[in-house]
Amino acid sequence: xxxxxxxxxxxxxxxxxxxxxxxxxxxxxxxxxxxxxxxxxxxxxxxxxxxxxxxxxxxxxxxxxxxxxxxxxxxxxxxxxxxxxxxxxxxxxxxxxxxxxxxxxxxxxxxxxxxxxxxxxxxxxxxxxxxxxxxxxxxxxxxxxxxxxxxxxxxxxxxxxxxxxxxxxxxxxxxxxxxxxxxxxxxxxxxxxxxxxxxxxxxxxxxxxxxxxxxxxxxxxxxxxxxxxxxxxxxxxxxxxxxxxxxxxxxxxxxxxxxxxxxxxxxxxxxxxxxxxxxxxxxxxxxxxxxxxxxxxxxxxxxxxxxxxxxxxxxxxxxxxxxxxxxxxxxxxxxxxxxxxxxxxxxxxxxxxxxxxxxxxxxxxxxxxxxxxxxxxxxxxxxxxxxxxxxxxxxxxxxxxxxxxxxxxxxxxxxxxxxxxxxxxxxxxxxxxxxxxxxxxxxxxxxxxxxxxxxxx
Amino acid sequence: xxxxxxxxxxxxxxxxxxxxxxxxxxxxxxxxxxxxxxxxxxxxxxxxxxxxxxxxxxxxxxxxxxxxxxxxxxxxxxxxxxxxxxxxxxxxxxxxxxxxxxxxxxxxxxxxxxxxxxxxxxxxxxxxxxxxxxxxxxxxxxxxxxxxxxxxxxxxxxxxxxxxxxxxxxxxxxxxxxxxxxxxxxxxxxxxxxxxxxxxxxxxxxxxxxxxxxxxxxxxxxxxxxxxxxxxxxxxxxxxxxxxxx
Numbered sequence: 001x002x003x004x005x006x007x008x009x010x011x012x013x014x015x016x017x018x019x020x021x022x023x024x025x026x027x028x029x030x031x032x033x034x035x036x037x038x039x040x041x042x043x044x045x046x047x048x049x050x051x052x053x054x055x056x057x058x059x060x061x062x063x064x065x066x067x068x069x070x071x072x073x074x075x076x077x078x079x080x081x082x083x084x085x086x087x088x089x090x091x092x093x094x095x096x097x098x099x100x101x102x103x104x105x106x107x108x109x110x111x112x113x114x115x116x117x118x119x120x121x122x123x124x125x126x127x128x129x130x131x132x133x134x135x136x137x138x139x140x141x142x143x144x145x146x147x148x149x150x151x152x153x154x155x156x157x158x159x160x161x162x163x164x165x166x167x168x169x170x171x172x173x174x175x176x177x178x179x180x181x182x183x184x185x186x187x188x189x190x191x192x193x194x195x196x197x198x199x200x201x202x203x204x205x206x207x208x209x210x211x212x213x214x215x216x217x218x219x220x221x222x223x224x225x226x227x228x229x230x231x232x233x234x235x236x237x238x239x240x241x242x243x244x245x246x247x248x249x250x251x252x253x254x255x256x257x258x259x260x261x262x263x264x265x266x267x268x269x270x271x272x273x274x275x276x277x278x279x280x281x282x283x284x285x286x287x288x289x290x291x292x293x294x295x296x297x298x299x300x301x302x303x304x305x306x307x308x309x310x311x312x313x314x315x316x317x318x319x320x321x322x323x324x325x326x327x328x329x330x331x332x333x334x335x336x337x338x339x340x341x342x343x344x345x346x347x348x349x350x351x352x353x354x355x356x357x358x359x360x361x362x363x364x365x366x367x368x369x370x371x372x373x374x375x376x377x378x379x380x381x382x383x384x385x386x387x388x389x390x391x392x393x394x395x396x397x398x399x400x401x402x403x404x405x406x407x408x409x410x411x412x413x414x415x416x417x418x419x420x421x422x423x424x425x426x427x428x429x430x431x432x433x434x435x436x437x438x439x440x441x442x443x444x445x446x447x448x449x450x451x452x453x454x455x456x457x
Numbered sequence: 458x459x460x461x462x463x464x465x466x467x468x469x470x471x472x473x474x475x476x477x478x479x480x481x482x483x484x485x486x487x488x489x490x491x492x493x494x495x496x497x498x499x500x501x502x503x504x505x506x507x508x509x510x511x512x513x514x515x516x517x518x519x520x521x522x523x524x525x526x527x528x529x530x531x532x533x534x535x536x537x538x539x540x541x542x543x544x545x546x547x548x549x550x551x552x553x554x555x556x557x558x559x560x561x562x563x564x565x566x567x568x569x570x571x572x573x574x575x576x577x578x579x580x581x582x583x584x585x586x587x588x589x590x591x592x593x594x595x596x597x598x599x600x601x602x603x604x605x606x607x608x609x610x611x612x613x614x615x616x617x618x619x620x621x622x623x624x625x626x627x628x629x630x631x632x633x634x635x636x637x638x639x640x641x642x643x644x645x646x647x648x649x650x651x652x653x654x655x656x657x658x659x660x661x662x663x664x665x666x667x668x669x670x671x672x673x674x675x676x677x678x679x680x681x682x683x684x685x686x687x688x689x690x691x692x693x694x695x696x697x698x699x700x701x702x703x
Contacts (some may be wrong), residue, residue, distance in 0.1 A: 363648025365475030
């Protein structure tokens, strides 16, 4: 055993490394010192976390964890000093960096990568754990859903004292709470916004107990909804926190009624889409668990502005870029659905990269239901490292090849998209994760938007 | 001409965007004046003998276990169809199920249908990455992506679909990938395999047309495949750069 580092002196050095890294413009330096710390002494992370007087809370999910965690932070901010990995660095090293940066915080609030959850949970011993959803995502990196669910199950079993907050509308995730003595279960109840059928890429559609396809009284986002097995009766558990009476206002926002044991409120969000109602209900559930009032929740959600790149409008001269991150079928389907709720775009720039953070396997684009965009689309600018694959996805969906432009460079693609957009109009830009970071850097270098580590600070 | 396709278990085995392969076959048939008539063959459905092409995709372990017993009941009809020169494309999990058996990590044996001369044993690590194959029987290459824990061993006389230029292939050591028997093709290359390998899509269409007419496989008129070939190039480069590594 190596003796633990003297935290005071060493952490000062690590913070300096972060500042250096930012100076060197190596991408924000959000994980560099954490990586150093983890390499030198992994146990130091545990020690840093133990210094937080009000402990930590973790958030994991395939989709929405950055937004959900940022919402919880906003709700708690007026009353608690929160340290939060706002830049989305959600591996052990990213959590370590946030802990280093947030010396004076009372509470740690961290989004955690699905695969990294067991390790982070073991080290931080959180007082609360929010598990929001499991969709197929980057099978090359995460493996199959069942495997991931199994690892989560073990992580939950190893945290007998943590409050568990789970999405009752996701069969796999809801089941994680079945053995827990006390769990807060959230979900949506508003059949008016249900989808007529499960989406093509729906996951978890077979009963966990007996394998029979679930009957859905309502399916809201992917396989999330009100399910029941017609054979063995396994069904959605009763909900403690419910989002209902939902109003979708196109790209402008949503409103819904939040009902919880602590009370009821009407919440207004400036983020669009049903998937953001899920994020908001999840965030509210965790915030209530951490001691916020219903009034804090409504106020926090009302103040909330989107996490970077997830849904962002950037003014560029006389035009606006609407940037929407896409990263897996379920998430991308919701982006498409949200775009269609407003005026469907006539020009779209879609950027497909295949780095580790994007998923090296680009198969997933064939599981996205892009088809509803086709009728309104005059030009698709396909870009990114795998631009041709994306172009083929649309070509075989029926978009005439004459309306598809393959532009390899992100910068040239963005400029082409802007050139095709009339003044006063909005250009839809749908990038995968690393393409989003690169596009944001590009737009920032032209002086149009803050760098994300500045925005997050 | 009407090409009849039987798509096995599309509700269960679709994990790697298998509908992309079907979409490519349909569009390339349409552009040659043919029509692809795709019917789903689900759990408990009979296998009518008049399909020209069968397709089975990949699934997660759980889905594979759900369909395996049902597939066993269809094995005679499917084997007869292949002996009758129907075409068959089986990808990833579907490919494994066409062999004699699949043994999982715990040692439990899932029976296959013995349509292809091979068996599969699960390993403890997954073989994940870009792949490039040389297919000397066609004088072409296939580029794709693989992600499997199963190690597939071909019988001594069996023909692989291709030889691994970069990537893992069937088992990571033999240098073989996939299997080819009559007009049946099995492979680990999943997801959008056909969009970036248009020659292989056309080969399968020609096989299916030959079954339809009872004659020779026709020469299909060439299409403008500029995008397809560019995608193939990028995918091949990926395999050379980073295939075959964990």
